[in-house]
Amino acid sequence: MDNIKLLQNKVKMFCEEREWDEFHNPKDLAIGISTEANELLDIFRFKTEKQMDEDFEKMRPAVEEELADVLFFVLRFAQKNNIDLQEALNKKLDKNAQKYPIEKAKGNNKKYDQL
Template sequence: MSDIKFLTEKIKLFNKERDWDQFHNPKDLAIALNIETSELLDLFLWKRNEDVNVEKVKEEMADIFMYAFNIADKFGLDVNEIVENKLKINAEKYPVDKAKGNSKKYNNL
């Protein structure tokens, strides 16, 4: 069992024990994910990197991952597979010889 699958199962058990699955439809999970990413952004607002509270960053990132894993689980998606597939797509869109050291979007390389 992959680490991601193992974590997903732990998250599902945590939610089941609290009877939260009734609230975890994909739409609301996506909204919650967006809220958590905003909370992560707020930690960086008007701060230099060295002034960011890394412990708070870890907490917000954990929330983000948990909501993302919940969404993937709701649709029966294999997180490893979808990330690998996206990396392949991005490798084609951003070939090293054109994209290395360049922040332009793929259609402007």
């Protein structure tokens, strides 16, 4: 079993022990992903690049917690909806490799339609 599936099973067991299945439909899990991602973003709000560099170690615990929350919801969404995250990521990387060929995208932050 790969690491992603192990993590999904850990999250599944955690949720099942608490009888949360009824609350974990696609809409509510997607809202959870978005909410937690915004809580991560909020950590950096109104900070300059210099402040982020200087203060990152102080922010690290909060960043790690919010990243874990995002991951929790992503894993749960995939587990509840039979999505193979490894396969989905591989497909997306293949698709992005076509959109962002190395010779055009290397060192460039432009969107694929502007390369």
